[in-house]
Amino acid sequence: MSLLRLFKRGYQDVLNILYPRLCINCGRVLYPHEDLLCHHCLSSMTLTNFNPSDNPLYNRLAAIVPLQYATALFLFDQHGAVQNLIHRLKYQGRQDVGKLMADFTKNYFDEKSFHPAFDYIIPVPLHPEKQKKRGYNQMTVFGENLGNYFGVIYGENILLRYINTSSQTKKTAAQRRQNVAGAFVIPNPEKYSGKHFLIIDDVITTGATIEACAETIIKQVPDAKVSVLAMAVVL
Template identity: 40%
Template sequence: MHQEQHICTKCRHNLPFTSFHKHHQNPVLNTFYGRVPIENATALLHYKKNGMVQQLLHQLKYKGRQEIGTILGNFLGHELKKEISYRNITHIIPVPLHKKRFRKRGYNQVTTFGQQLAHHLEIEYLEDILVKVTNTKTQAFKKRAARWLTTQHSFEVTDLQKLEGQHILLVDDVITTGATLEACANALKKIPNIKISIATMSIAS
């Protein structure tokens, strides 16, 4: 199979899937409890330092292996289309990169993941509504408070009318403290009557 060229059958069966999408109350949703209103939330995989998922995401993010995002999007897309709670989502929006970082890397590591989710859910993928306006340094080793301070005013919405009254699925690669997704959600909440759900490739544990 084409997927096996990138994630072998043995590795695929050893991937630490969470199945969070089957449970409304789960660690992803709980991450945002009391911080920002979220309808539904899930992560495909458990992320551990030096583990298989970290290695996969490193290949995706820094080595140009965008097909990994496609594969993970297929895995989660097959699951989410079965869930009633995700059927009323109308659009998918990725966590954006700052334009300078995008030019340096050449791609957003979330794009193929989000596009595959959009394909399975039969909805529109939009990457020009949410933009990053400040070029912050990597968040990988910052604690929660530091992440929150550096991200809360980093994102803006380009069109407040286009998604009025819609239900969007915000997607990213990994959740650690949730500060980046919280900042994105707060920016999107400026859209009138917007509903927000979250889906990521992984969650740190």
């Protein structure tokens, strides 16, 4: 080992002692090969392992709006590691969770030999006021990393939200659908004729918001294709 590498390794060891990397879920000190999550917390998370065009999420959403694919990485676990990861991403600025989720997505797509030719990856847009308050869109790092992996453009200004809808959490499915209908717009739909959009979101519960996004795209760009990917799904 070269002197420089030895020095670098020693420096890293000192850093790890002074500022140990901790599991984002349980707080245990991470081993060098672990990334954000310890082995125990990682193994507590349930991958859906969904077939992207035939699964409960796809069947639920595609009954309402025509979709090519719809899938999610993990089953949502109330009070579990998946919920905690997404909470830290959304409310504590932990965008490194987005990178980790993009890594999971790449592995999942590779394992399924699933390599569709998306043209654009777009997030469920936040209303500008909400984004300003939060300081970021929690999908940015996730979307940018997915874009890099798949050689696809990640665009946050293709689909916009122009109505700041009230919180969805205490509403029924019908109320949620009503609440977000007509909240979205594509400012230049003629640019996207025939393109395939992958809409990404953190957690899909009823799916009302993502349905409204997909409906907007198909209404404004009738020959577009739409697919959906979420970090987690509530079944």
